[in-house]
Amino acid sequence: MSPGHRQVIMMTDFVKKTIRPFRALRFLARKPHTIISPHEQHNDIEGEPLPTERYRGIHINDWETCISCGLCARICPCDAIEMVDVEGEQKKRPEVSYGRCCFCGFCEDVCPRDSMHLTSNYVMIDKNSETFTFLPENDLKEFQKEYIVETSQLRYNDKDVKKAEKEPSAKKGGKGKKKK
Amino acid sequence: MDDFRSTEIIFGPQHPGIHGNFAMRLELEGDMVRRARLVPGYLHRAFEKLMERRTWHQNIALVPRICVPDPDVNEAAYSMAIENIMGLEVPRRGNYIRSIVLELSRLAAHLMGLGGLGGAIGLYTLPMWTNGERDYVLDLFEALTGGRVYHMYTWPGGVRWDMPENWPRKALKVMDHIEAQLPSYYSLFFESKVTDARLKGLAPITTSWAVEHGVTGPNLRATGLEVDLRRDDPYAAYEELDFDVITLKQGDGMARALVRWYEVGQSIRIIRDAIEKMPGGPVIAKTPPPLAFMVPPGDHYAHVESSKGEYGYYVISKGGKYPYRVHVRGPSFTHGIDVLEKMLVNQELADVALITGGLDVCPPDIDR
Ligand code: SF4
Ligand code: SF4
Numbered sequence: 001m002s003p004g005h006r007q008v009i010m011m012t013d014f015v016k017k018t019i020r021p022f023r024a025l026r027f028l029a030r031k032p033h034t035i036i037s038p039h040e041q042h043n044d045i046e047g048e049p050l051p052t053e054r055y056r057g058i059h060i061n062d063w064e065t066c067i068s069c070g071l072c073a074r075i076c077p078c079d080a081i082e083m084v085d086v087e088g089e090q091k092k093r094p095e096v097s098y099g100r101c102c103f104c105g106f107c108e109d110v111c112p113r114d115s116m117h118l119t120s121n122y123v124m125i126d127k128n129s130e131t132f133t134f135l136p137e138n139d140l141k142e143f144q145k146e147y148i149v150e151t152s153q154l155r156y157n158d159k160d161v162k163k164a165e166k167e168p169s170a171k172k173g174g175k176g177k178k179k180k
Numbered sequence: 181m182d183d184f185r186s187t188e189i190i191f192g193p194q195h196p197g198i199h200g201n202f203a204m205r206l207e208l209e210g211d212m213v214r215r216a217r218l219v220p221g222y223l224h225r226a227f228e229k230l231m232e233r234r235t236w237h238q239n240i241a242l243v244p245r246i247c248v249p250d251p252d253v254n255e256a257a258y259s260m261a262i263e264n265i266m267g268l269e270v271p272r273r274g275n276y277i278r279s280i281v282l283e284l285s286r287l288a289a290h291l292m293g294l295g296g297l298g299g300a301i302g303l304y305t306l307p308m309w310t311n312g313e314r315d316y317v318l319d320l321f322e323a324l325t326g327g328r329v330y331h332m333y334t335w336p337g338g339v340r341w342d343m344p345e346n347w348p349r350k351a352l353k354v355m356d357h358i359e360a361q362l363p364s365y366y367s368l369f370f371e372s373k374v375t376d377a378r379l380k381g382l383a384p385i386t387t388s389w390a391v392e393h394g395v396t397g398p399n400l401r402a403t404g405l406e407v408d409l410r411r412d413d414p415y416a417a418y419e420e421l422d423f424d425v426i427t428l429k430q431g432d433g434m435a436r437a438l439v440r441w442y443e444v445g446q447s448i449r450i451i452r453d454a455i456e457k458m459p460g461g462p463v464i465a466k467t468p469p470p471l472a473f474m475v476p477p478g479d480h481y482a483h484v485e486s487s488k489g490e491y492g493y494y495v496i497s498k499g500g501k502y503p504y505r506v507h508v509r510g511p512s513f514t515h516g517i518d519v520l521e522k523m524l525v526n527q528e529l530a531d532v533a534l535i536t537g538g539l540d541v542c543p544p545d546i547d548r
Contacts, residue, residue, distance in 0.1 A: 017373045024305050024368050033312035044319040045353050054326040054344070075470055077238035104241040104332045109340070110470055118326075 059136035072107035197533030200543035250289035255334035260482035274338030289487035338464030382433030397489025403431035510545035
């Protein structure tokens with residue numbers, strides 16, 4: 001290879017390596033990966049909404065079938081479940097503390113009556129931290145439901161975002177009272 | 181040496197260039213590092229001790245936390261050690277699903293590692309892209325295991341649940357998507373003048389030096405030695421799956437990054453192959469219920485090939501409900517302490533973050 005030839009190769013290499021990264025500019029026209037939560041729905045690659053059914057979120061417990069055996073409290077690796085006395089109930093019921101729970105789902109696996117379940121709802125917003133130690137019941141708690149309804153009705157457009165930014169305290173939690 | 185010629189600086193843990201929660205004390209002469217001392221311990225959570233007080237199954241919720249970007253290797257190695265002591269045979273389908281999960285985890289970890297490397301040389305487009313694609317992998321994990329980052333999916337005896345019906349289709353779609361992105365990563369990162377200037381010839385190591393200092397995984401393969409536990413000591417379903425062991429000769433920063441880029445392609449190939457060959461049957465062997473789970477006395481060292489190197493669990497049982505002792509052999513412990521201390525000597529300060537990132541050091545695994 002002659003020196004001149006090598007120089008030409010080096011030049012083309014230089015130009016190539018300088019120009020190539022600018023191809024990334026075409027991504028400017030693509031939709032971003034990030035979403036404006038909660039105004040936009042998070043979808044997977046096929047456009048199906050997330051979280052999926054298996055997602056391990058907030059617990060529910062069917063009190064009709066729960067036999068109060070306490071296995072869920074024994075398997076819990078984080079010691080998040082405590083069996084507590086409930087007013088008006090003869091049996092003790094599992095109480096979950098979300099300060100400790102790691103959402104492993106072992107309590108669901110081990111439950112002999114299939115009464116404990118982890119729902120795919122993961123939104124936990126409340127001003128009162130006491131709210132997050134509660135007795136899972138047949139249905140989601142009030143403060144969780146309120147939030148779900150609100151987000152599902154919202155569709156993303158600029159007006160909504162601006163409105164939400166203006167009134168940050170529009171969504172109030174704090175309805176979930178501790179049962180004792 | 182004259183005392184006023186050298187400066188000592190503390191690099192990390194609050195430094196954008198450091199890979200997690202650990203610190204380095206660097207003795208500098210001008211811009212050159214003359215001596216480096218690693219200061220780990222910021223993330224010490226005493227996992228090994230904690231595990232002695234928890235039942236065999238409760239530990240499954242604990243072990244993935246030892247390596248955050250690549251959590252599934254922990255569950256797999258720990259479960260494999262228990263299975264070996266008990267003489268449990270994992271059903272074939274369970275093994276296949278394990279392989280898929282392990283490869284997805286490697287894929288996610290490599291994407292994150294490559295992105296971090298892009299960040300370290302100031303090319304912030306790459307982390308945006310790779311983390312965007314990694315999110316699709318996390319979506320897959322969510323649909324399969326119920327967790328996005330910590331999956332707690334591999335149990336002693338197999339895996340916790342079977343795949344959902346539409347999951348293989350989704351997985352193949354994500355694989356197609358990521359494969360289509362790979363050339364653009366290449367042209368953005370590896371064909372860039374800046375990457376050439378920063379990574380080529382950066383802190384080269386030779387095979388014999390690497391073997392002597394306990395370097396494993398992609399960092400060792402980047403020096404030209406063809407080692408891969410998936411092929412040399414097959415576990416899960418790797419014996420029946422097709423893949424190549426990627427090696428490069430140079431042993432420098434560029435080779436270490438390129439090996440990871442090629443391994444993403446291989447992971448995609450393994451996942452496709454495993455989904456195609458997926459056998460039927462149960463996913464978990466018959467085991468006693470978790471609360472009555474006892475492991476007979478014995479000990480075993482199980483190791484797997486993680487995205488960072490050899491990952492091993494040495495488990496001792498004296499019979500009963502709790503492990504007697506669990507020891508974790510993490511690749512980042514060797515890469516992040518001994519190897520890094522030696523490699524940083526006579527390098528420029530500006531390259532410190534890049535060398536750390538290139539070795540793919542994971543501090544949670546150093547401290548445990
Ligand atoms: S394991 Fe199930 S049945 Fe037993 S106390 Fe817990 S929720 Fe109730
Ligand atoms: S999900 Fe896991 S950590 Fe949470 S309450 Fe159930 S067993 Fe305990």
